[in-house]
Amino acid sequence: MGGPDYIELYRRARAAVPSRSKTPEEWGRRAERMNEGNLLDNSYTRDFLSAVDISGCESVLDVGCGVGNLLIPLCGKLKRGYGLDFSPGMLEAARANAKKAGLENATIVLRSWEDDWSDIPPADIVIASRCLDVDDMAWALQKLHAHAQRRIYVTYRIGPSYLDEAIYEAIGRKLIPRPDHMLVVNILKQLGMKPKLSTIRTEDKHSAYPDFEAFRKRVEWSLDTLSSDETRKLRDFFENLPRGTDDERVHKHPIEWALISWEK
Numbered sequence: 001m002g003g004p005d006y007i008e009l010y011r012r013a014r015a016a017v018p019s020r021s022k023t024p025e026e027w028g029r030r031a032e033r034m035n036e037g038n039l040l041d042n043s044y045t046r047d048f049l050s051a052v053d054i055s056g057c058e059s060v061l062d063v064g065c066g067v068g069n070l071l072i073p074l075c076g077k078l079k080r081g082y083g084l085d086f087s088p089g090m091l092e093a094a095r096a097n098a099k100k101a102g103l104e105n106a107t108i109v110l111r112s113w114e115d116d117w118s119d120i121p122p123a124d125i126v127i128a129s130r131c132l133d134v135d136d137m138a139w140a141l142q143k144l145h146a147h148a149q150r151r152i153y154v155t156y157r158i159g160p161s162y163l164d165e166a167i168y169e170a171i172g173r174k175l176i177p178r179p180d181h182m183l184v185v186n187i188l189k190q191l192g193m194k195p196k197l198s199t200i201r202t203e204d205k206h207s208a209y210p211d212f213e214a215f216r217k218r219v220e221w222s223l224d225t226l227s228s229d230e231t232r233k234l235r236d237f238f239e240n241l242p243r244g245t246d247d248e249r250v251h252k253h254p255i256e257w258a259l260i261s262w263e264k
């Protein structure tokens, strides 16, 4: 026996990170932006879907389904699907998207990670994409596992922060790294699963900012309220960003996701 207790290491690393989880209302205000453009015209969605093995499967459960960008295409290929999310705004968009796609086999339910899922039927495939924002990772992974009949797919951001490290440096804020994605892999191993790991790399599609206000809002989404000194420094950083073709400021920040999957 022996070896590190990854479950506890994750808990400790998570507790050290100052940023708080977003509320359902904050996510709801994001729904419109997440729903922009063609749902499938997005390299993340395409790469995630192409990694999901649906052979021998009839059903999917999508936890933190957002606007339904993964749930809806999967319901198009399977007999039935459930989408859970704790944000009414996201669910409204997901229901509208399912209707637009002519789907009648997608059940979209207001439900959080913490709620009781006992009335949600188990599914062949369970996914949790870009929503593993939890204090107890082992508990969340086991909850997904318990609801799966065949395969589970999750994604978790690679890297110490959701935001470009250069921004922390520019505003003088200390970066306390988020729990590493390898902790998620090792927790699964500790729980006796056999996880597989690959990566999805995307460009942040919202990388053009018409004005400083738009950029400040993006940064505050990740860092909470900025002090007046931090705001001044951020403005300097913004003023030095290159200009795009429509005179907007461009801040490119490639994003990598760990795609972690395992079987029952």
Ligand SMILES: C[S@@+](CC[C@H](N)C(=O)[O-])C[C@H]1O[C@@H](n2cnc3c(N)ncnc32)[C@H](O)[C@@H]1O
Pocket (backbone or CB within 6 Å): 024, 027, 028, 063, 064, 065, 066, 067, 069, 070, 084, 085, 086, 087, 090, 111, 112, 113, 114, 128, 129, 130, 131, 133
């Ligand atoms: C970044 S979005 C991801 C949406 C979608 N899964 C995707 O990858 O495009 C995160 C989603 O998780 C949901 N979420 C965040 N915390 C949650 C919680 N505690 N319980 C249920 N859903 C949650 C948010 O409302 C949001 O829709």
